C-alpha cells in the first residue's frame with residue numbers, strides 16, 4: 001500500500017493535499033454505494049485499497065430525502081439486501097432492528113430501512129478509507145483517476161459512480177415550486193401549504209400519487225393533478241412482477257384504486273396535460289410539485305468527456321470508470337420482453353453481484 005502526502009499551494013493560501021493511491025474509489029454512500037463497497041470487499045479487494053467518498057454518509061437520498069415515504073418494495077427485499085454481502089457483517093449487529101420484526105411480505109416506511117443502512121455504513125467505514133466531501137472534478141491521468149474534493153485529491157485506478165439522481169423539474173411562471181422531497185414529507189409539507197393554496201401536482205407515478213395523498217389530507221383549497229398518461233399497477237406473478245419498475249405497488253396502488261379509479265376526493269381535479277383546459281386549470285394554481293421523474297445527478301466537472309454515456313447492461317462508462325444505482329441502472333428484459341431499468345435496493349445488489357466480477361477483470 002502506498003500513501004503520498006504532499007503540500008500544495010491553493011489560490012487562498014497553503015492547503016494540505018493528501019493524495020492517496022487506491023485501487024478502487026466509490027463515490028456516493030447511498031444504497032448503491034454501500035452495496036458496491038460491500039461487494040468489492042466480498043470479492044477479495046483489500047479494504048484498505050478502497051476509498052469511499054460522500055459529503056454525508058447518511059444512507060444517501062434514500063436516508064436524507066425519502067425517509068418519510070412508504071416503500072414500494074416489501075420488507076423481505078430490504079432484508080435480502082442487508083444479508084447479501086458478507087462484509088456488511090449484518091449478523092454482528094448489536095440488536096435487531098425494528099425492520100426485522102416486521103412481516104416480510106408487507107411494505108414498510110423507508111425510514112425503517114435507514115437505521116440498518118447507517119449501521120452497515122459505519123461498519124464499512126471502519127474497513128475502508130472514507131473521505132467526507134463532494135467530488136468536484138474527475139479526470140484520467142497516467143492510468144489513474146484523480147478525484148478532487150474541496151480539500152483532498154484522491155488517485156485511484158478505478159472509480160465507481162453511485163452518485164444518485166435529481167428530480168426533473170418544470171418552471172411555470174407565477175407558480176411557486178414546492179421541492180419534491182418537501183412534498184413527500186407530510187410534516188414539512190404541512191408547514192408550507194394552507195387553506196388559500198391551490199396546488200398543481202404534475203405526474204402519475206409512485207411519487208406523484210404519494211404527493212396527492214399527502215396534500216388531500218391537508219387543509220388546502222384545491223389540488224389539481226396534471227398527468228400525461230394513465231397510471232399502471234404492478235402485477236405480482238409467481239416468480240416475476242409485471243411493471244415492476246413503473247407500476248404502482250403497496251400504499252400508492254391501494255390509494256389509486258380507491259381515489260383515482262373510484263370517486264375523486266372533493267378537493268381533487270385531474271387534467272390531462274393535452275386537454276384544452278390545461279392553461280385555464282393551471283392559472284388557478286399558485287403552487288406546484290413536479291413529480292415527473294429523475295435524471296442522473298451531474299458531477300460538477302468530468303473532464304475529458306463531453307457527455308457521460310454508460311453501457312446499461314454492464315455499467316461500464318470509460319476505462320476504469322463504472323456506474324451503478326439509480327443514476328446508472330441496469331437495463332434488463334423481463335419475461336414478456338419489456339426492457340426495464342431496474343431500480344431498488346435489492347436490484348442494485350443483484351446487479352452488482354453479477355457485474356463487479358466483470359469490472360474487476362475489465363480493470364486488470
Ligand SMILES: Cc1cc2nc3c(=O)[nH]c(=O)nc-3n(C[C@H](O)[C@H](O)[C@H](O)COP(=O)(O)OP(=O)(O)OC[C@H]3O[C@@H](n4cnc5c(N)ncnc54)[C@H](O)[C@@H]3O)c2cc1C
Nearest residue numbers: 028030031032060061062071072073135164325326344345
Ligand atoms: C420517492 C422514492 C421512493 C423509493 N422507494 C423505494 C423502495 O421502496 N424500495 C427501493 O428499493 N427503492 C426505492 N426507491 C429507489 C431507490 O432505491 C432510491 O432512489 C435510492 O436512494 C437510490 O440509491 P442510490 O445509492 O443510487 O442514490 P442515492 O440514495 O441518491 O445516494 C447517492 C449518494 O451520492 C452522494 N453524491 C452525489 N454526488 C456526489 C459527489 N459529487 N461526491 C460525493 N458524493 C456524492 C450523495 O450525497 C448521496 O449520498 C425510491 C426512490 C424514491 C425517489
